[in-house]
Amino acid sequence: MPGKTQSFHLNATLIRSDATRHRPEGGLVFWLAALVALGVFCVDAFTPLDIAVAVFYVVVVLLVASSGSSMAVVGTTVAVGVLTLAGFLFSHGSDYTGSSIARCVVSLLAIGSTSILSLRNLAKTAQLHEQIDMLNLTHDAILVYDLGGKITFWNHGAETLYGWSAAQAVGQRIHDLTQTHAAAPLDEIYATLLSNGHWSGELQRVRRDGRAVSVMSRLAVWRDAKGEPRAILATNNDITLQKQMAEELAEQQKELRAAIDAIPGMVWSASNEGDVMFVNRRWQESGIDTKDRGADLWAGLVHPDDLSRMRGDWRASVTSGRPLDNLSRVRQRDGRYRWMHIAAEPQRDASGAVRRWYGVNTDIEARKRAEDALTRSEAFLVDAQRLSKTGSIGVAPENGEMIWSNEAWRIFGYDPASEVTPSLALILARTHPDDRAQVEAAHRGGDTPAPLIDLEYRLVMPDGALKYVHYVAHLGPPASTDLAYVGALMDVTDSRQTQEALARSMAELAHVTRMTTLGEMAASMAHEVTQPMAAVVTSGDAALRWLNRVEPDVEEAARSIGQMIKSARRANEIVRQIRAMAQKRPAAFTRIALDDVVDEAVELMAREFQRNGVRCDVQRSREKPLVHADNVQLQQVVINLLMNAVQAMAEREGAPRRVVVATQMLNEQEVQLSIEDSGPGIGEQDRERLFNPFFTTKANGMGMGLSICRSIVEAHGGSIGLDAAAAPGARFLITLPLESAQEEIVT
Incomplete structure (x- = not known):
């Protein structure tokens, strides 16, 4: 493992050379070397040993090499070489054999090789000493530690920074010795270091005297010939004072910024070329987007009518170096513009050239009357x-x-x-x-x-x-x-045409509904017309009898004729109402009494009530409320609701059938008409859709009756709805504006 051996040798050499190179060397090494050389010579020259005893002169060379002197090594090599030859001559005389000569040559080669290697080692050591001296000359703290964190090198800069000498630090674990803390976990730092081969960042450490220091650390991985990581080289700089100064500077800048932000004007600064670089908080409070600063910042700030003049004045000041003095309208957060005095003064360097511009925009709205502008x-x-x-x-x-x-x-x-x-x-x-x-x-x-x-x-x-x-x-x-x-002028032709088409459709549909209702009421209406006509005939016969008497009773005959006229008028009124209901005509709004509308509708429904066994109670308001409405349309609404009530109660056999129609004043502006029956009521699941077109609960219903009722009521400015609290039947509530509170409605 040559790479690993080289690595450990290098680190050991650095440490030994740095720690021991200045120890004083006495003559003990040379005396010991002399004694060893003398002993080897005596054994080689005066004993009959048939071995290469002179090889042990290598020990002498190594002892002398440990002194660190190259000259001493060279001299010792020459001396032991001479002793080797002398010992050979003394021990063999003139009897030179091949084996003895070979042993002598081997000894000389061993001595020479050892000397050469020692000289090379001394040269390398001297080079390492120079490198260590160079590392110790720097003010940076340089240290080397293995992958386990154990320190193997500690220069003078590290001694100065951390307070421990090299002898005290070497062999200690760096993070335990200095109590290292970092923003990121140390494991993550090591992972990054091994992955990238280097890492730099800020570390917090503790000196020997207990004082905390901030250091900027730069780490590098040393790898052997096979690329395996073997050691970590760290260069540290004390940035404690720099950080303190930076924090103090940041605090001063913060205080200065707070003071500038407290100024009521819009403070700003610009480069010598006129690009805005700094603005205070008043700009943000005014709703100005200052992310993209520069010369174009004025485009989003100054009123378009004033922008050209403002830019001209600003360019003239930047070109000439004269102070800026301009009046322009400046935009606010709410979009309005306020008059401001925009002023700026140049800051010049020693040569008189403009270095920077400092300006402030002062609000002069009260004096300038921005509204007039x-x-x-x-x-x-x-x-x-x-x-x-x-x-x-x-x-x-x-x-x-x-x-x-x-x-x-x-x-x-x-x-x-x-x-x-x-x-x-x-x-x-x-x-x-x-x-x-x-x-x-x-x-x-x-x-x-x-x-x-x-x-x-x-x-x-x-x-x-x-x-x-x-x-x-x-x-x-x-x-x-x-x-x-x-003002605003809107073209509503399309919507008006749509409304008119919808109104025509609703009128057609309402007319169809009325005709359907009349068809359902045909038998009742025929009975209502037949009854007064029969009364006319009866009264006519009675009048003839009174007149044909021997002494005609004119008074009784006149009474019978009056009854005939009353019955004929009643029949005529019934026919008129039927024709009005069946007639297709536009709505005609007039001033009518709501109670009269109810009475006429109940009268038309009288036969239906009688045929279905329904009792109808009418409760009239004492105030006799007047509404501005179309009589036929309101009658259609009431009749439709009464017909629904009769049909709903027809399904309840043996139960009482009763309808209550009531009018009452709600307030000075509105009157309410309620129609309540004793039928089964409306299911909760059907209430939301009750007034939707084509929705019906009847087997043969069209689902348009209540929808038309709502359209008619809303066209009269009112509302119609179902009283959810009514039980057990259904109770419909119609609210209409009083005639005195209702503006004229044109349909």
């Missing part, structure tokens, strides 16, 4: 776009001049590239004749402008196409803009 386009964008994502319109307060966005030009059908100036006249020229009055009144406003304009009107385009538009506008704040109104 906001442009009309800014107010238009902020306010109009807040109201709508479509066309925008701005109106000046004094002369009524307008600003239109490109989308507004498109909606009105004008070319924005033309020389036409936006005006009310252009709007009225496109407005439908029937809507011009309300559009003109809304835009002119009169002496007291309305705070909010919200109207829908129609536009007639040059090709005859009809557009529906929705215009919303509000008064602009006079302190921040010169616009009286800022």
Whole structure:
């Protein structure tokens, strides 16, 4: 194992040479060498031993070589060579045999080889001494330890750094001796070292005097000829003072930064070329993204209208070295701009050249009135776009001049590239004749402008196409803009056409439902019409009898004729109601009494109640609430709910059948109509879908009755729902706005 032997020899040599090279050598070695040489000569020259006794002169050479003197080795070699030849001559005289000559030659070769090897070893030792001296000259702490951590070399720098001498340290385990601590586990550090062949990092260690030190350690693995790791070379530097200075500097920088951040202005610094390099916390508080600093930082900070002037002033200052003095609008976190005084002073070096710029942006909003500097386009964008994502319109307060966005030009059908100036006249020229009055009144406003304009009107385009538009506008704040109104104009043609188609479909469906209901009530209605007609006939016969008497009883005849007229009117009213229910016509909203609607519906359902054995109780409100509604549509809702109640109770044999219809005032704004039956009720699983189109619990139902009822009620500004607390039957609640609180609804 030559590599391993070489490694151990090198380490041992380093240690021995460093630890013992300066020990004083006495003459004991030379005297011992002389005695050995004398003994060997005497034995070789004066005894009849037939062996190569002169070979033992090698011991003499080695003893002299241990003194470290090359000259002494050379002299000793020559001397013992002479003694070898002399001993040969004395012991053999003139009788020289081949074997004796061979022994003499072998002895001389052994002495010469030993001398050469000793001289080479002394040369290597001298070289190692020089290397050790060089290692001891450095201020770095250099040490060598094996893979087990045992120290094999410890230079003067290590003695100075850690306080232990080489004699005290060699043979100790480095991590036990210095109480090593690192940010990462030592096992991980060794794994990285063996994997990469080197490692560097910061270690915490303890000196001999107990003082902790921080060292920057650089480790390298020494490998033998086979590549096997044999030892670790470590170079350590004391960075304790550097760390303390760095920590103090960081603390001072922290305090300085805190002081700079406390300044109410936006403090900054820039290079001599004008690139912003440092900003204080006020920049982040203002919502400025300072990640990408440099000359372009002003582009995200300064108002676009002021940016060109700001950049010009800044470039002029950087070029000439003159201080910067500029007034510009600077963006805040909320997107608004505030006037600021941007000033900067140059820092110059010894030659007078600008080294760095230091500046501060001071808020002068109160003095400059930033609101007065906001442009009309800014107010238009902020306010109009807040109201709508479509066309925008701005109106000046004094002369009524307008600003239109490109989308507004498109909606009105004008070319924005033309020389036409936006005006009310252009709007009225496109407005439908029937809507011009309300559009003109809304835009002119009169002496007291309305705070909010919200109207829908129609536009007639040059090709005859009809557009529906929705215009919303509000008064602009006079302190921040010169616009009286800022608003949004939305093209709602598609949605309006969809609504009209849906309304026509619902009207058709409602009419079909009414016809279906009339079909179900045909027998009852025929009975209701037959009954008053039979009363007319009976009263007519009675009147004739009273008149044909010997003395005609005119008073009784008149009473019978009055009954005839009353019965005929009742029959006519029933026919009118049936025709109204069956008639296909648009809704007609009028002022009606809700109780009258209920009475008429109950009257139409009287025959159904009688045929199915249902008792109907009507509980009227004392206030006689009035609603703005379509009488036929509300009757359809009540009849539909009453018919559902009758059909639900028809399935309950032997149980009482009762319907309660009640009206009551909820508050000064609303009235409630409730219809409750004693049927089986609505299952909990069906309540969520009860008003959905095409959902029904009846075997032969279409599932549109309750959906149409909800559409009718909601069109009247009310709501309809199921009272989940009602038991055991079902209780429907209809809430309608009172006529006094309801605005006119146009369907």
